[in-house]
Amino acid sequence: MDSSELKPIAGGGLLDRRLFMQKGLCFSLAAMAAGSSEASMSSSQRLPWMREPGKAFSNYGQPSPYERRTIRWTMGNEMAPGNGVSWTPLHDLEGMITPNGLHFERHHNGVPQIDPQQHQLLIHGLVRQALVFDLQDLLRYPMTSCLCFVECGGNSNAGWHRRPIQTAAGYFHGMASCSEWTGVPLRILLEEAKVKGGGKWMIAEGADAAAMNISIPLEKAFDDCILALYQNGERIRPENGYPLRLIVPGWEGVVNVKWLRRLHITNRPTMARNETAKYTDLLPSGKARQFxxxxxxxxxxxxxxxxxxxxxxxxxxxxxxxxSGRGRIARVEVSADGGESWAEAELQAPVLAKCFTRFRIPWQWEGDNTVIKSRAVDESGYVQPEREALIARRGRHGYFHYNAIVSWKISAQGDISHVY
Structure with a gap:
């Protein structure tokens, strides 16, 4: 079945005709099979059988050639080769984990090809002992893993446009991905370097041609940051920061510095381009949100x-x-009547802090024009805002940090469009 065509669950017409089914309803195999012509076919008729020997072993698995449409959508900057972005096809994926080859990218000057034998990490500045580590050094340290999302601060920025963009969900909101990251807890190395009392900030710098650098409060560095060497069980891929990436759970993607080579401990932020001219939000008051x-x-x-x-x-x-970067998702509510009423969706376990959470709810479509939307509430009590409320609070000069409710209009013919 083409993913662009959604077939109703067989037997759905036997259920009552409310917008949503009662909470906790599951789609049973029996319900899915009811009314299906395939149910009466014999197994020999229904199941394909490979009569010839299959392909040989491969050294590294690849997706089926029938899944070639599930790809990152890329966009480069013609004026600055190597500067651009790719989006994760969230609309084609399931579960909560993003495959490594589909993790979104944001590069400022291309993907460096780094020899891990030559790469080093320097920790210096307001420390009692400057330290230099090569990759073999880091591999000897105790490691930990965390499941968390990484989301670019510019994700979903087309939502600021006056007219709703018409594109696939992942190619609009897919500068966000979720992985299991494994590496050395940063606090271990900072404790070894013995940060001086005046140290309040950490300047993280990458080894790419843009020398990407960004300021991070030391409190966060000591909390849950990881010097990641692995992503979803394998060594990080070059476009995701090989051989070493800083992971800052729940915080905007720009601070998750790829190809990490230097951590400079200081008493103030560096005020780099990507924390002054970029990744800030000009408010209606004339002030700007920074950090x-x-x-x-x-x-x-x-x-x-x-x-x-x-x-x-x-x-x-x-x-x-x-x-949510604030912690766990407490609940997700879904509306199938443009926000007139809401029903709580089921959250698929595990529900983890600062991590993608998959939600699901059964819905009876009567064939009418309608608008569906969802809103998230996290454990801090924060509620995802409607677009109008976000614009009223932040103004019309924004580009970053767009997180308004997304609405999809479904026509009587079953076509789906993005609407405000």
């Missing part, structure tokens, strides 16, 4: 969404992702 590190709660319905189509009235599953 707004934490990514606020956000949710997104990925199915059904733009580019997909409902074939006929019936029972469908609404599914999507929610995340």
């Amino acid at each position: 707004s590190f934490v990514m606020d709660a956000k949710s997104l319905i990925t199915s059904p969404s733009f580019g997909q189509r409902l074939l006929e009235p019936g029972l469908y599953q609404i599914s999507g992702l929610a995340w």
